[in-house]
Amino acid sequence: RCCCYLEDKRDATVSSEIANKLLKFNTKNGELRQQAANCKNDKQQSAGHLTKVPRNANMGKLRSGYLFSEISLHEFEHKQKFPHAKLIKLGIGDTTEPIPEIITSAMAEYVHSQSTVKGYKGYGAEQGNLSLRKAISERCYKDLDVKFSEVFISDGAQGDISRLQVLMGSNVTIAVQDPSFPEVYLRQAYVDSSVIIGQAGEFHEETEKYKNIDYMKCQPENQFFPDLSTASKTNIIFFCSPNNPTGTAASRQQLQHLVDFAKENGCIIIYDSAYAAYVTDDSPRSIYEIPGAKEVAIEISSFSKFAGFTGVRLGWTVVPEELLYSNGFPVVHDYNRIVCTCFNGASSISQAGGLACLSSDGYAAIKAVVDYYMDNVKIIAQTFESLGLKVYGGKNAPYIWVHFPGRRSWDVFNEILEKTHIITVPGRGFGVSGEEYIRVSAFAHRECILEAARRLRKASIN
Amino acid sequence: FNVDFLQQLRSAIASTYYKGLGIEDGDIFVSDGAKCDISPASGLLELLKVLFGSNVTIAVQDPSYPAYVDSGVIMGQTGQFQKDVEKEQLTWLVQFAKNNGSIIVYDSAYSLYISDDSPQSIFEIPGAKEVALETSSFSKFAGFTGVRLGWTVIPKELLFSDGFPVAKDFNRIVCTCFNGASNIPQAGGMACLLLEGSKVVGFYKEDTKIIVDTFNTLGFKVYGGKNAPYVWVYFPGQSSWDVFAEILEKTHIVTTPGSGFGPGGEGFIRVSSFGHRENVLEACRRFKQLYK
Numbered sequence: 048r049c050c051c052y053l054e055d056k057r058d059a060t061v062s063s064e065i066a067n068k069l070l071k072f073n074t075k076n077g078e079l080r081q082q083a084a085n086c087k088n089d090k091q092q093s094a095g096h097l098t099k100v101p102r103n104a105n106m107g108k109l110r111s112g113y114l115f116s117e118i119s120l121h122e123f124e125h126k127q128k129f130p131h132a133k134l135i136k137l138g139i140g141d142t143t144e145p146i147p148e149i150i151t152s153a154m155a156e157y158v159h160s161q162s163t164v165k166g167y168k169g170y171g172a173e174q175g176n177l178s179l180r181k182a183i184s185e186r187c188y189k190d191l192d193v194k195f196s197e198v199f200i201s202d203g204a205q206g207d208i209s210r211l212q213v214l215m216g217s218n219v220t221i222a223v224q225d226p227s228f229p230e231v232y233l234r235q236a237y238v239d240s241s242v243i244i245g246q247a248g249e250f251h252e253e254t255e256k257y258k259n260i261d262y263m264k265c266q267p268e269n270q271f272f273p274d275l276s277t278a279s280k281t282n283i284i285f286f287c288s289p290n291n292p293t294g295t296a297a298s299r300q301q302l303q304h305l306v307d308f309a310k311e312n313g314c315i316i317i318y319d320s321a322y323a324a325y326v327t328d329d330s331p332r333s334i335y336e337i338p339g340a341k342e343v344a345i346e347i348s349s350f351s352k353f354a355g356f357t358g359v360r361l362g363w364t365v366v367p368e369e370l371l372y373s374n375g376f377p378v379v380h381d382y383n384r385i386v387c388t389c390f391n392g393a394s395s396i397s398q399a400g401g402l403a404c405l406s407s408d409g410y411a412a413i414k415a416v417v418d419y420y421m422d423n424v425k426i427i428a429q430t431f432e433s434l435g436l437k438v439y440g441g442k443n444a445p446y447i448w449v450h451f452p453g454r455r456s457w458d459v460f461n462e463i464l465e466k467t468h469i470i471t472v473p474g475r476g477f478g479v480s481g482e483e484y485i486r487v488s489a490f491a492h493r494e495c496i497l498e499a500a501r502r503l504r505k506a507s508i509n
Numbered sequence: 510f511n512v513d514f515l516q517q518l519r520s521a522i523a524s525t526y527y528k529g530l531g532i533e534d535g536d537i538f539v540s541d542g543a544k545c546d547i548s549p550a551s552g553l554l555e556l557l558k559v560l561f562g563s564n565v566t567i568a569v570q571d572p573s574y575p576a577y578v579d580s581g582v583i584m585g586q587t588g589q590f591q592k593d594v595e596k597e598q599l600t601w602l603v604q605f606a607k608n609n610g611s612i613i614v615y616d617s618a619y620s621l622y623i624s625d626d627s628p629q630s631i632f633e634i635p636g637a638k639e640v641a642l643e644t645s646s647f648s649k650f651a652g653f654t655g656v657r658l659g660w661t662v663i664p665k666e667l668l669f670s671d672g673f674p675v676a677k678d679f680n681r682i683v684c685t686c687f688n689g690a691s692n693i694p695q696a697g698g699m700a701c702l703l704l705e706g707s708k709v710v711g712f713y714k715e716d717t718k719i720i721v722d723t724f725n726t727l728g729f730k731v732y733g734g735k736n737a738p739y740v741w742v743y744f745p746g747q748s749s750w751d752v753f754a755e756i757l758e759k760t761h762i763v764t765t766p767g768s769g770f771g772p773g774g775e776g777f778i779r780v781s782s783f784g785h786r787e788n789v790l791e792a793c794r795r796f797k798q799l800y801k
Contacts, residue, residue, distance in 0.1 A: 096639035099610025102669035103562035209686035358692040395655035
C-alpha cells in the first residue's frame, strides 16, 4: 500500500498536487512508491538564496505527513466513485452540536462590553482570569484540594503539552500509551512535540516508533492498562483517560497503581483528562482523586470536548505545589515562568465563555450536550454489537473501539466506507497496537448516527 | 475548527498589509499574537525559538525588549530609537543579511502608527523575502491585547542552509504545538480589516503628539513619537531608574525606565501614550509642573 503522507491540509496547493498524482495511479506500484518516498523525503531544489542558518535537526526527525490526509484522500476518491453518496463522518473527533445559548450570550455580552470605556480590558494575566481559575478549582476539583493558584488557563491542550515539553527540556525520557494519539489528524502532541524538543531520538521505519520513547501497550488483554512491571522507568508518562482512541477509562485501582509506580520511580505523570465529562460510572475524572497524585502528576484538560470549544479555544493545566523536581524545586514556579514568558494567555472572550460554562445553568446546558453524544455512542455501540463484533469503550467516552480479529484495519475502513459510505478511523493510524481495530466517533447529529446504524445493519459488516 | 474562515482571514491580511509585495495567503500564519508589552516574549516568539533550535546565534537591538534577548528577535519597528528606521537603513540591513546568510525576524506590530513614509513591512525592501520573516499583531492596531490575535509571514523564498523552506518547518510546529487562534478573535480581525483600519490608532497618535509637544516645550530631547505610540525622552547623565522614581513620587505617573530595555536604554525614559485623553492631558499638566 502506498502511504504517501501529505502536507498540512492548509497547504492546499501541495496536497492537491499529490492527491492528483495518486489518483492518476490508483494502484500499488513501484513508481508510485518512489513518488511517495520523494514526497516523504521533502527534498527541495534550492533555486534561490540560501541563508546560512542550519535547519533544526529535530524537525528533520518528524514524519513528513499526516494520517488525516490519507483519510481525506480516501474520502476524496470515494466521492469521485460515488458522487451521490451521502457520506457520514464518524472519523475525526470534532464536536458537531452548537454551543448552548447561555454560553454564547455570555461571550457576546463580554464582546460588546469591550466597546465601552468602562468594560474595556487590555492585557489579562498570563495565568488566566482569576474568577475562571477559581471556578475551575471549585467546580472541577471540588473536595480535591486543588488551589486556584495551581490552575493555569490556556488556549487548549496542544499548546499546554508543548509548553510542558519546553518546561521539561530535551533531556528527559517519555512514555506514551499505545495506541494513543501518535499522529492522527493534526492533533498529535505527545510524540511530535517530544521529537521537536529533542527527546525522541531517531524514528525506526520497521517498528514505526521513535527510539527513545517507551510505547506502553494498552489492549483488551491487559484491560487497556499498561503492564507497568515491563515499562521502562521514564521521567515522564503521558496518560490519557478516558482514552482516545480506545474509549476506555482507567479504574481507580489502575490509576492508584500508576500513581504508586510514579512515586516509587520518581516519574511525573502528565494526565490528559480532556474527556472527563464523559465518564458515566465511577471511574475517576481527575488524577487527583487518587491519594498521592499531587506529588507526581500534572493534569491537563480542555473545554473542547466538554463545551464544544474546539474553535473557541480554552483549556487549563493543573500543576500542584507539591510536585517537585529532583532538586526540590517546585515545578509550578518554572511552569509559571514559562507561561509568563512564552504565552499571552487565552483570549479574554473565550475565558468569559468558560466562566459561563461553569455557572450552574451553563454547566447543566453543556452536560446536556455531552449526554447527547453519549446517547449517540450507545446507539453506535449497540449496532456493532448486534453485528457480532466485540466493542470496547463507549461507556466513558464518545468513542468506540471495535475489534475485527484477523483483519487489517485499513481493509475494514475501506469496506465500511465502500459499503456504507461511513468514514471511521483505522486503528493502525494510532500505532501498531491499533491493527485489527476501528475507532468510531459519536460526534455527529443524531439523524446521522441513526442513519449510520441503519446502513451498518443492512450491510452486515463483520 | 473552521478552515474556510481562516483562509478568508489570511486573504484579508495579505490584501490589506502586503498588497503588491508578492506575499500570498499561504505565507501567512495566524496566531494568538506577536508580543506582550508588559511581559517579555510571546507565544509566537517561542515558536520561532523552537523552530530554529538552540544552535543558532542571535543579534538584537539595544535597547529593545528583554523578550528579544530571550527569544532572539533581531529587528523590530518600535519607534523607541533616535529615529525610526528608514527605507535606506532597512535596505542596508537586508543586504547585510543576504551577504552574511542571516535571517531577520522583523516585528512590525506598530506599523500602522507610521505617519511618514517609513516602510510598514520589511517586504517593501527588495530582496527581503529571501532573508526575512515578519510578525505582527492586532494588539496595538485594534486594541486586541486581551482578545489575542496576530500573524507571521514566512515567504516561500526563505530557505535554511540546506535549501529546506523555513515556512514548512514553521507550519509543522504550528500544527503540532498550537491549535490556532480562537475563531472569535478571528471574526473580529476580519471586521477590522474589512472596515479599513481603526480610529483608535488615530486617537493614540494624537495622545502621542500631546506628550511629544509637552516634553519638547519643556526643553527635552525627545525621540520617537512620530511613527509609534511611545516617546523616548532623554535625561542625560541620569540613571533612568532615578528619573522613573522621581517622576512617580512627584507626579504619580508611571513610566518605564529605559535601562529595562538594555544598557543602551540608560539615560532614557519611555512614555507610552496609551491612555484616556483626560489622563494624558492631566499627565502632561503634571509634567509641566515638575519640569517647568
